[in-house]
Amino acid sequence: MAETGGSPASTTGRPAPASAPEQGTGAGTGPGTGAGTLRGLGVSPGRAAGRVCRMAGPPRLPDPLPVADPAREAGLALRALEAVAAELAARAARAEQASDPEAGAILDAQSFMAADPGLHQTVEENIAAGMDAGHAVDAACTHHREALLAAGGYFAERAADLDDIRNRAVAAVLGLPVPGIPDPGHPFVLVAEDLAPADTVNLDPATVLALVTEKGGPTSHTAILARSRGLPAVVACRGAMEIGDGTWVSADGTTGRVETGIGEETAARVQREAAAERRRLAAGSGPGRTSDGHPVELLLNIGSAADLGGGVEAEGVGLFRTEFLFLGRRDAPGFEEQVAAYEAVLRAFPGGKVVIRTLDAGTDKPLPFLDLPQEPNPALGVRGLRVGRVRPGVLDVQLDAIAEAARASGTRPWVMAPMVTTVAEAEAFAVRARERGITRVGAMIEVPAAALRADRLLRGLDFLSIGTNDLSQYAFAADRQHGELADLLDPWQPGLLRLVGECARAGRAAGKPVGVCGEAAADPLLAAVLAGLGVTSLSMSAPGVAAVREELARRSLARCEADARAALDADDPAVARDTVARETVARETVA
């Protein structure tokens, strides 16, 4: 598979701090097209190769210019806004065609903002007052932005749409490349500083081959999006933005290696090999098993019944995030609406396992109807199950709806609460769920304190599910959104694995299942380590299932346990990963 030096597992990448251009690409000396290697964090497995297209950042305004011809400036500014409105309307139409009416409606409304006569009037007034076209657009958008922010809630969130209009129109006035996802007319490897949710609405999997970002970490939006789409992705890849547009590169989303200047022929070969690998993995099926038959359930992370349409074979749902029902709402969804949504998912797996997580919101994931006060430190504030302290009714309605959906579908769902911290919280949740007839009650393990008390939690609960993304954030005191700290959030951190092992041991002692539903479960080598630690199920986005199934089938339970010991014994995540990968290669060579 690799171009040189054996299996890609033997060239495992180092996390961000060590990443630097090894040669050729000349960071700091302008865009390079030469041969070289960049290293980042592989966060979505698979390989791809193609020409680089960089996403332009927001345009920077030069110093104000004296205006000789105000009519010309006004024409320039208004034509730019009209072009932006037309582009947004075209994107709205594409979203509608792609059966994404929600994105279509938002883009449509955004198009109307760009065409707004009030906005155009402010631009003309600014030009009459002596501004050049660029500054007139900038100032007009800032002016209207304030009014949206003052309206609060959902309306304030639209300020970001206006910022996007500002960036597009200013770029058009200045003749700079359009910010946002590029459209070079051929498939490309997208290179960006980082990707925001808004950038990804129109990401076309037919033309974007892989994602490489300068910033971001294993739990960043880029990483989660890439895994859900099955796109290879490398994040925290220092020097990526220095690669010139059009350079042929290959990206390995498992090892984090990005080879630059490889040439068209090599790129074509990588693409052929990657396609063959995908076909081979897609042919796999059946439940998760080690080579000696030890079962490890393979489950899906989903947001709604719509996520079950991909035809991926899995044994059930390990994480049904219920937030989608609540997002963007001024009022909480009613009992009946919730019953229908839960029932649709429960009926999709009549005999299988479905784990429903109750609403995970807070000031870090704000929901307007909860009307929670601002907090200085939202990640450490009122979120997850803690929201019940101030808005107890929301959970009551949700549990009622889950119980009703279970009765209507004739199934017995597993129901768990997010952000459980203490035994008392777990017990209170279990009482509320059981008094409604819910029989399988569990907790997410995201807080280190809960992991350390896993044995006590399991006295009153039926199962645990470890959310490795948040558990990393809280155990390593590192913000999930902080690009500079990506190495601390590496799921191979031995400290994190030790907390996982603690929970798995408690599960084994109690004879109760303990799963992992963080994105760590989708890393095939790490999945083997988790199985070796005693984890009984792995839940991930659908594209990860096949590779994990295959990796587990290649090794015995004893081998997984040896891998787990090796990973726990390592002093840093790169060493842990390298050690397990080396063992894998060595055994295959012997075989």
Next chain:
Amino acid sequence: MPERTVVIASRTGLHARPAKLFVQAAAAQEVPVRIRVGDGRPVPANSMLAVLALGAVHGTEVTLDAEGPGAEAALDSLAGLLARDLDAEEASGG
């Protein structure tokens, strides 16, 4: 000046698709129409930014006004639009 007062019926309030449909319809009228919340400052109904900045949610009472030939018909048509749940129509219409 002719006026109509109406309660926003759309479940998610006057934004996204409901706002677009309203602004579009207002722009198509032959007379300029204004919209306000309570005693607030009236703003042009054909301005998406101004309409969003009203912050009108489900249940908010808004007042439309217009003057000139065709004002009554324009107000009737726009008030009728706001009195419908445009989100529900979207959902059932596919």
